[in-house]
Amino acid sequence: MKTYLLPSLKITVILLVLLSGVYPLVIAGIGKFTPGQGDGVTVTYKGKVVGYANIGQKFTQDKYFWSRPSAANFQADAGAGSNKGPSNADYLKDVKARIDTFVKHNPGVSRAEIPAELVTASGSGLDPDLSPAGAKIQIARIAKVRGLSLALVNNIVESNTEAPFLGMFGPAKVNVLKINVALDELKK
Amino acid sequence: MNTELIGVIFMYLAMVILAIPLGKYMAKVFKGEKTWLDFMAPLERLIFKLSGIDPNREMNWKQHLKAILTISTIWLFYAFFSLLFQGHLPLNPDHNPNQTPDLAFNTALSFLTNTNMQDYSGESGVTYFTQVFVLMFFQFVSAATGIAAMMVVVKAMKNKVTDKLGNFWDFFLKSVTRILLPLSFVVAIILAFNGTTTSYKGKDTVIGLQGDTVHVSRGPAAGMIAIKQIGTNGGGWFGANSAHPIENPNYLTNMIENISIVLIPIALVFALGYYLNKKKLAWIIFGVMTIGFLATAIPSIQAEINGNPAIAHLGISQPGGSMEGKEVRFGPAASAYWGVTTTVTSNGSVNAMHDSMMPISGLGQMFNMMINAFYGGVGVGYLNFYVFIIIAVFISGLMVGRTPEFLGRKIEAREMKIASLIALLHPFLILVGTALSSWVLVNFPNANWSVKPSAWLNNPTYHGFSEMLYQFSSASANNGSGYAGLTANNIFWNFSTGLVIFLARFLPIIGPVAIAGILANKKFVPESAGTLKTDTVTFGMMVFAVIIIIAALAFFPALALGPIAEQVSIK
Numbered sequence: 001m002k003t004y005l006l007p008s009l010k011i012t013v014i015l016l017v018l019l020s021g022v023y024p025l026v027i028a029g030i031g032k033f034t035p036g037q038g039d040g041v042t043v044t045y046k047g048k049v050v051g052y053a054n055i056g057q058k059f060t061q062d063k064y065f066w067s068r069p070s071a072a073n074f075q076a077d078a079g080a081g082s083n084k085g086p087s088n089a090d091y092l093k094d095v096k097a098r099i100d101t102f103v104k105h106n107p108g109v110s111r112a113e114i115p116a117e118l119v120t121a122s123g124s125g126l127d128p129d130l131s132p133a134g135a136k137i138q139i140a141r142i143a144k145v146r147g148l149s150l151a152l153v154n155n156i157v158e159s160n161t162e163a164p165f166l167g168m169f170g171p172a173k174v175n176v177l178k179i180n181v182a183l184d185e186l187k188k
Numbered sequence: 189m190n191t192e193l194i195g196v197i198f199m200y201l202a203m204v205i206l207a208i209p210l211g212k213y214m215a216k217v218f219k220g221e222k223t224w225l226d227f228m229a230p231l232e233r234l235i236f237k238l239s240g241i242d243p244n245r246e247m248n249w250k251q252h253l254k255a256i257l258t259i260s261t262i263w264l265f266y267a268f269f270s271l272l273f274q275g276h277l278p279l280n281p282d283h284n285p286n287q288t289p290d291l292a293f294n295t296a297l298s299f300l301t302n303t304n305m306q307d308y309s310g311e312s313g314v315t316y317f318t319q320v321f322v323l324m325f326f327q328f329v330s331a332a333t334g335i336a337a338m339m340v341v342v343k344a345m346k347n348k349v350t351d352k353l354g355n356f357w358d359f360f361l362k363s364v365t366r367i368l369l370p371l372s373f374v375v376a377i378i379l380a381f382n383g384t385t386t387s388y389k390g391k392d393t394v395i396g397l398q399g400d401t402v403h404v405s406r407g408p409a410a411g412m413i414a415i416k417q418i419g420t421n422g423g424g425w426f427g428a429n430s431a432h433p434i435e436n437p438n439y440l441t442n443m444i445e446n447i448s449i450v451l452i453p454i455a456l457v458f459a460l461g462y463y464l465n466k467k468k469l470a471w472i473i474f475g476v477m478t479i480g481f482l483a484t485a486i487p488s489i490q491a492e493i494n495g496n497p498a499i500a501h502l503g504i505s506q507p508g509g510s511m512e513g514k515e516v517r518f519g520p521a522a523s524a525y526w527g528v529t530t531t532v533t534s535n536g537s538v539n540a541m542h543d544s545m546m547p548i549s550g551l552g553q554m555f556n557m558m559i560n561a562f563y564g565g566v567g568v569g570y571l572n573f574y575v576f577i578i579i580a581v582f583i584s585g586l587m588v589g590r591t592p593e594f595l596g597r598k599i600e601a602r603e604m605k606i607a608s609l610i611a612l613l614h615p616f617l618i619l620v621g622t623a624l625s626s627w628v629l630v631n632f633p634n635a636n637w638s639v640k641p642s643a644w645l646n647n648p649t650y651h652g653f654s655e656m657l658y659q660f661s662s663a664s665a666n667n668g669s670g671y672a673g674l675t676a677n678n679i680f681w682n683f684s685t686g687l688v689i690f691l692a693r694f695l696p697i698i699g700p701v702a703i704a705g706i707l708a709n710k711k712f713v714p715e716s717a718g719t720l721k722t723d724t725v726t727f728g729m730m731v732f733a734v735i736i737i738i739a740a741l742a743f744f745p746a747l748a749l750g751p752i753a754e755q756v757s758i759k
Contacts, residue, residue, distance in 0.1 A: 004258035007357065010239035012262060015364065018235075019328045020321040023369065024386075024411040027376045031386025031410065038386035040406055040434060042394075050397045052404055054383050054433040057396045064398065068516070076404040077282075077311045077391055079428040081513040081541035083673030085651035086496045087758045091512075096502055111503040116495065119504065120512040123431030123523075123540045129516040131508055169195035170439035171508065171519040180397055 045181045052076070056128040057177050062105055063145045064180045065130070065138050068117055069098060072125030082121040095119050106141045113137055129173040132161050146183065156182045192521035195439065196489065199525065203447045203454065210451065211458025211470075217366045218339055218359065218463060228365045235361060243361070246352035249705025252340050253698055255356040256333060260300060260694075263326065267296035270322045271314070280315035281390025282405070287313065294682035294689075299323050301693035302330035302565055304416070304423030304536055304668035305685060307677040311405040311427055316388060323423060324412040328372075331419030332363035334567030335456070337697045341574055342460050344704035345595050351709050367452070368419055375414035378444050383437035384410040409435060417448035420566045422536030422668045430526075430539040431515055442518050442539060446526050449535045453563040456570055466595075469723040473573060476732045477532075480562035484552030485528040491546040492520035498758055513541030524549055531556035534565030536668030543646065543655065543671040547755035550671075551747060554658055557665035558743045559735055560614060565666060568693075571700040573731075576738075578607040578703060580731040581722065590720055597707040610699035614664055615742035617688045621660035622746060626653065628680065639678040646673025650757065654750035663688040 031038025041053045051057050056067050058074040067074070071082035084091035098119040103109060115133045135157045143153045160179045164170045216223050236243050247255070270277065271292035275285045287295060291307055295314075298305045299322070308314060314323065336359035343353045380386045385406040392404045409425035413435055416423055430436040430445055454474065461470025492514075495506030509520030518526075523540035530537055531553040542553055556562060561572040582599050585592025592599040625644075628635070633642035645652035655671040662669055663685040670676065676685070713719075721727065 004255050005262075007239045007241045008255070008259035008262050011235065011241065011357065011361070012259065012266070014235050014238055015329065016321060016325055019364070019369070020325045023373070024320055024324070024408045027373075027380060027411045028386045028388065028408055030377055031380045034380045034383075034386070036383065036385075038380060039389055040385050040392070040404065041383050045397065049394050051394055051402070052392075052434075054437050055402070055404055056433070057398070057402065058400055059398060061398060068511075074400070074402065076402050078309060079311070079426060079432055080309070081428065081431065081544060081672065083541050083543035083646050083671065084512060085543060085647040085654075085673070085754070086498060086510065086512065086546055087649075087651060087754055088647045091647075092498055092502070095499060099502060099504060112505055114504040115508060115511075116499055116504055116506040117508050117511040117516055120499070120510075122511075123513045123515050123538075123544075124426075124428035124433060126428070126433055127515050127517075128433050131516055133507055134516070164191040164195075165439040165443075168191055169198060169443065170522060171192055171516065173516050177397065184397065 043177055043181060045184060050181065051177050053175065053177065054128055056122070056126040059176065059180060062141055064183065065135055065142065065176050066118070067176045068127050068130065069119065069121045070125040071121040074126065076126055079124040079126040081123045081125060106138065108140060109137060128175055128177060130176055132157065132172055132174055135174045135179065142183065148186070152186075153183070192519045195443065196521050196525045199443050199446050203450050206447065207451055207454040208458050210455035212462050214367060214455060214459040215462035217362055218459070223366070225366050225370060232361055232365055236357065241357045243355050243358040245355055247355055248351040249340060249344070249353055249701050252337070252353060252356045253701055256337065256697065257694070260333070263329065264296055264300050267300060267322050267326065268292050270318055271295055274315045274318045277315065277317045279317035279320070279388070281388070282312070282315070284312055284315050290679045290682040291677055294686040297686045297690050298668065299326035299421075299423060300330060301666050301689050302334060302419070302421055302534065302568070303663065303666040303689045303693070304421045305663060305670065305689065306423055306427070306668070307682055309427030310425050316407055319412060319425065320408060324415060327412065327415040327419050327421040327423065328364055328368055331368055331421065331566045332360050334565060335363040335367070336360040336567070337701055338456060338567035338570050340701050341571060341704040342463055344708035345464055349709065349712055351705070353705065353708065368415065371418045371448070372411065372414040375418060375444060375448055376410040379410040379413055379441055382441045383434065384413060384441070385434055386410045406434070413445070414448070416537055417445045417535065418452060420449065420453060420533045420535045422530065424537055430537050431541065433515070436539055438517055439522070442522060446522070446529060449529050449537070450533055450563055452566050453533045453569050456567065460570065466723060472723055472725065472728040476728045477562045477573070479732065480559065480735070481528065481532050484532070484556055485525060488524040488528055488549040488552045489521050491548040492524040496546065501759070510546055513544030515540065527553055528556065530669055531667060532562040532564070534560065534569060534666045536662065538669050541672055542658070542669060543673045547751040547758065550654055550658070551751035551755065554654070554661050554747065554751065555739070555743070557661040557667050558614070558618065559739045560665040561735065568666070568697060571696060574700045574704075575607045575610050575696070576731055576735050577722070578603060579611060580727070580734040581720065583734060584727065584730050585720055588720065590718060593713060593719060594707070594722060596712045596714065597710045598713065603703045603706060606699050606703050610696050611738060613695055614692065617664040617692055618657070618660045619742070619746060621663070621684060621688055622657045624684070625656045625660070625680070637678060637680065639675050641680070644675050646675070650750055650754040654754065657746055657750050659685060660688060664692040666693050
């Protein structure tokens with residue numbers, strides 16, 4: 001045992017310096033040159049930080065595009081999913097209630113058009129995005145509440161739609177915070 | 189074909205295309221041949237000199253095991269006490285508290301063993317010190333230990349009689365400096381440029397557009413996320429793991445992280461081929477693993493894209509598939525693909541909540557962990573496969589009436605006993621654990637614990653049972669993912685899974701290393717017409733059959749009560 005004890009201790013200390021000391025510090029140094037300087041990328045409105053681009057925010061008012069439901073109530077220091085199983089009866093009741101709420105706030109929308117993402121909780125509870133369909137189905141409501149033309153609101157969604165990566169990989173998406181900031185910026 | 193499926197296919201192809209040259213490179217590293225990372229050599233020499241280690245002293249298999257067990261014991265105590273007193277240690281900007289003893293026990297064992305089951309949430313359950321100086325450190329060294337153990341077995345497969353099986357410290361350190369650290373560095377930089385945080389600043393408080401106050405957790409996450417994937421660890425910086433939008437900001441990072449999950453496990457199979465100059469054997473092993481992988485990946489992707497039938501009954505549309513527990517930026521195909529890759533390897537990171545996935549996906553994920561050898565963990569995945577090879581050699585030898593031989597060594601009673609015990613240990617731990625938890629739940633639902641057993645489960649009936657079965661499968665496979673609805677941070681779960689994790693890591697390292705060491709000492713029998721050839725498709729099918737029979741017989745009843753029953757009953 002003694003043959004191994006001292007070398008084990010020594011190599012542990014040395015590797016702690018290398019792997020836990022030097023390695024993350026070098027990454028942090030390089031991180032200074034990234035968008036957000038390694039502190040996270042923020043979004044500003046009227047010169048004030050109103051959130052992080054990557055962190056989904058709670059939007060419940062009719063004048064804003066709603067985010068997806070969050071099992072963590074959008075607490076960005078405790079993100080989590082609902083972990084409800086697909087056959088859970090109580091869970092399905094919750095989803096049904098969300099559909100009813102959505103229909104109530106978006107008169108004229110038929111149930112069959114509602115994409116499931118708008119009534120199901122995201123994995124992190126902090127999903128910053130919607131699919132283009134999830135945003136577009138809310139356009140009529142927003143145009144009406146804000147007294148804007150459908151075309152204008154539609155334009156905001158389209159100009160903020162991010163295509164699949166390199167046009168080839170993965171889904172298209174729309175950042176909810178960014179389109180809501182774009183809506184507020186119209187008010188000037 | 190849509191962009192989501194193309195993304196998944198691209199990930200698979202990119203992974204294989206990268207794994208082949210990486211395997212070649214790793215074989216060179218362990219042979220001591222020239223590589224382009226030789227500039228690390230002075231650093232390695234310095235580390236050996238300061239540690240008082242002679243990297244050229246060859247060890248036999250017992251000495252290897254002594255080294256592994258000694259250093260692991262030191263790490264265990266270091267982690268346990270750091271977590272226990274983390275609240276008083278530096279680098280704690282968010283003022284997070286100490287871990288309770290049972291949680292520290294579970295967390296220390298979990299990270300020591302490359303499992304990374306997390307009964308805490310990264311935002312509140314650990315500090316920057318314990319994240320970086322304990323957990324991330326373990327993500328490097330536990331992976332390096334796995335590779336070193338595999339190298340002992342590989343070295344023993346060479347065709348000469350010897351008890352000299354290389355030097356543990358040499359395998360271990362080179363795994364860190366030549367493989368894990370450089371790859372992690374590249375991945376961390378890519379993450380940083382895509383929005384993953386790298387600075388040591390604590391939580392930020394912002395007032396959102398609607399006027400709500402939000403506290404945003406941050407920290408030096410990029411480095412840990414890189415090694416969590418590269419080293420098949422899986423323990424994330426944040427509680428939501430790679431579903432968290434800072435931990436995995438976009439589809440590019442998702443591809444990079446997902447490729448990293450499977451890269452080294454597959455590369456090691458090719459490394460074996462190059463190292464032993466038995467490329468055909470490597471391809472047979474890769475082929476068997478791939479069939480197992482596809483058999484679970486395809487149904488899962490299909491099920492998630494098709495969506496939840498129970499939701500369809502509510503009258504809405506599911507253009508994005510089943511979206512509960514998933515993120516829009518990844519979509520159902522990439523989430524299902526990740527779920528399978530993270531369970532065929534012993535990674536266990538998630539980019540969507542497995543608890544909310546379709547029962548078919550859950551079935552595949554649990555099945556993968558129950559087999560625990562299709563691709564497998566860094567190093568140890570191959571060790572599990574090695575056990576199955578030994579059993580297959582023995583059985584096919586008996587079937588055709590020849591002496592069972594593997595690579596010129598007779599497989600005899602002693603090796604078979606060890607192999608059988610190791611192969612049976614895994615079902616034993618999973619099934620006994622699940623049975624015990626079910627028994628406690630049914631008989632003592634209101635036991636006076638901090639969390640009553642009746643409050644353990646997040647879902648009723650079959651799915652609730654699956655939560656417990658998944659937890660023990662994950663613990664015994666050293667995977668670390670979870671059906672996260674299970675309330676696991678309490679004495680029963682912290683202790684029981686901690687114990688399972690410990691046994692399921694060290695016995696499957698000790699067993700194969702012992703077998704390999706014993707075999708290497710035996711007389712070498714040159715290949716003849718009477719030899720059972722192991723690098724053939726027939727033998728590959730034999731190994732596959734052995735794996736399926738052992739797993740199917742052991743686990744089918746439990747799976748029938750969980751995901752299969754749920755799948756049949758969901759409407």
